[in-house]
Amino acid sequence: MSDILVLLDHTSTGALRTPVRELVTLARDLTDGGVHGVWAADGAEPSADALTELGELGVTHVHRLTSDADVRVPAVLAEGVVGLLDATGARTLLAVSSFENKELAAYLAVATGAGVVTDADALERVDGTLVVGKTVFAGTWTTRTAVRTPVAVVLVKANSVVVSPAPAAVAPQVGEHAFTASAGASRVRVVERTERPATGRPDLGSAHIVVTGGRGTEGDFTALEELADVLGGAVGATRVATDEGWIGHDAQIGQTGVTISPRLYIGAGVSGAVHHRGGMQASGTIVAINTDPDAPIFEIADFGVVGDLTTVVPQLTAELRRLKG
Amino acid sequence: MTRSIVVRVRWANRPRCTGASEGNVPDVKIVVCVKHVPDIQSDRQIADGRTVRDGGDGTLNELDENALESALSLVEAAGEGEVVVLTVGPDDAVDAVRKGLQMGADEAVHVVDEAIAGSDAIATARVLAAAITHVGGADLVVTGMAGLDGLTSLVPAAVAALLDVPALPLAAQLEVTGSTVRVTRHLDHASEVLEAQLPALVSVTDQANEPRYPNFKGIMAARKKPVTTLTLADLGLDATLVGAAGARTEVLEAAPRPAREDRVLVTDTGDAGVRLAAYLVENQLV
Structure with missing residues (x-):
């Protein structure tokens, strides 16, 4: 052959x-x-x-x-x-x-x-x-x-x-x-090419674990970044979060952004609009944290938490740190 | 966040990819390729290895609205030129070009032929390229970044290759100055600025602009605009090169994914973070 x-x-x-x-x-x-x-x-x-x-x-x-x-x-x-x-x-x-x-x-x-x-x-x-x-x-x-x-x-x-x-x-x-x-x-002439600076985290497109923030973060990604770092994962975002300028457009997960299929996806304050789902629905395990029990993301979540990400996420991070010793 | 359309257009010294003869230079022409796709909010289906396209849930591919917007803005900024909206697809697909006319395109072309059914991306590109040549070529061809049904993004570069014009895909910003087209694009690991001379093909992303909604005047005006229907014979295309006959790949099986099992939904009463950590550890996810 x-x-x-x-x-x-x-x-x-x-x-x-x-x-x-x-x-x-x-x-x-x-x-x-x-x-x-x-x-x-x-x-x-x-x-x-x-x-x-x-x-x-x-x-x-x-x-x-x-x-x-x-x-x-x-x-x-x-x-x-x-x-x-x-x-x-x-x-x-x-x-x-x-x-x-x-x-x-x-x-x-x-x-x-x-x-x-x-x-x-x-x-x-x-x-x-x-x-x-x-x-x-x-x-x-x-x-x-x-x-x-x-x-x-x-x-x-x-x-x-x-x-x-x-x-x-x-x-x-x-x-x-x-x-x-x-x-x-x-x-076609390449007039300029700027490599994206390394973030110290894995590439979003190929990371095994991705922590994603949406509208519910209200622009504060600090807790999500800490969780991602404990997990050795990447940080992604919804279209709303990138359009608001809370995080760069290169972090946008969706049909027109980065399509991901990590082993573990954690969405915090993410409603799960169809454009976003198109970029992450093939993920292995889907975890969702949202205050709205009717958020569409709960329809595809393996583990859903109806709750406030500002308390749930830091508690999760602290507990994972404790379990890791 | 600004969604700027950078437009500085002066059509100058423009050669066209086909057609124009000296002394009789026609108006600047932009051809926008669009696709009629099943609504992504609908229950999409595959039957006999093909996307079901007659379920009545068809719509203009949302990402093609950005392509139309770019083309219309370029012509408006230049103060001259015409926009032709082109599609390939079954009878219903005419709705996609009608929406383009309502947004402001000047004329529409719909290639429809039974032999086209089952075409793959490259065969579709072949029909689009032949249709562009048939209507006299273009100074600029504009497409969306992807069709929300297949999402292969293969068509734009394939059309450019078949027309033998440079391709500048994924424009988040688009600028035409004289006969130079300049595109800024954001890839996974880098941002690039690309340049080429017209005639050329660009695809634009959903970051490029905010597409206009057709207003009442636009909808009324669209009724009087011409829609040309063409067949493969009109284009002089061999039917064996397209459709199922010309397909290079064959879908053997397609099935809806089974629903996820053993799903857990908890309402936080103060310990959800701890319970979630336990779930992740138990399932060896961390």
Whole structure:
């Protein structure tokens, strides 16, 4: 069976983005060939730690895609990936499900005829056919989709699979795949790019635990941040909270913001409007704290507390600290 | 929080992606691609591997209202130009372009053909791109950031690729100066400012603006505006490239998720925080 490509999303210092480890874990089960990493050489090179980690996960090759054009532009990167598919004979690309990778997938689909599935949470081969699981309609339906084309591009959501190391670690071979981008692909210019500063907390999109605040916080996220820190989780927010300017727009959870499926979601002062539910309903366990017993979020909560978050949340935080010793 | 539409438009030296010949430069044209989707508040269903679209709960995809608003604001700021609202979908989908006309678009195009049913995102993009070319091209194509039914966000970049124009997706701010389009966008890990020359395609987010509501005058005026209906044959598109025949993926199974079991709801009487902590520990969630 042919090799499989995994796009290695990374930070500006060459560290792997968290969900990439899940992609490699999934990729190993889809082929008895090699798992090849694709590294867009956008100024950052793979760090020594990243290469060690990739080796432990079973990545046999890392292809650095380099170009005279700006590989941060998805239209450009797509041309490099097309070349790499040809060069390696790989027929499948896995990438993290993000807006920029959806753009990349669209270009690949047009260029290669690939079938694309976005927001996947499971992958398997059934009699040679790639079958992809995903939830749709704001997490209320589950589907299984077969990819019918020779080339498949699957974008996988974070927290879809538990990361596991390969049976035997390898030392990945690092190679360069240089390509010349077409004039057409280079028409988009990145005038400015500002990386979001690190918060010291896990990335919202891939965190295992997310503490979310809504209108009920009335703008004070202090207690929620303390709870998140005790849990080692990320802090998210509803559209109302970000529109009010209580927290940055990058914290917005919802269909048009960050879609999350953590192991544990805790919503405080969150009513559960459909736009918000669309971004979090696939979470493992849902906890809700709200003064309004009729809040729609209670319809999907595993553990609901009708109560005031300003007393319940600090009590929860204190009790968790006590239990942790 | 300000929801500013940054508009400084001077249409200048504008080449169009198709159509315009020298000496006979038509008005500036913006094509807005919209989608008719099941209302997200309704009970949405999948049957035979496809989203059920004839349940009577269809509506203009909310995120496309932001696209219409951006296009209308650009034309208003420039003091010239026309906005064409375009959709692909079954008979009912005409409601989506009518809403666009009510908001202020000048004309509407509805591509409807039985062979289109079951199209995936790329096939839909193929029909949209062919329709844009058919109506004489555009200086700017504007879309919403996603359709609230499928949420794949694949269509905008695919349309751009098929039209061979640059794509600037996810604009939270959009600015057109002369023939340069500039977009500010916020991704998961970074913010970017992108630039390209017209003709181009942009998708706009729900942060980009506050869409207008159609007023009475707009609703009345919309009745007199033209809606052109086109088929695949009109577009010269091979029916085997679209619809179920051209689909690259096939939904094998779809089922509503079972309701969550063993749900607990407590009213705080002073110890809810402690009880919640016990629940989290007991279920090995922390």
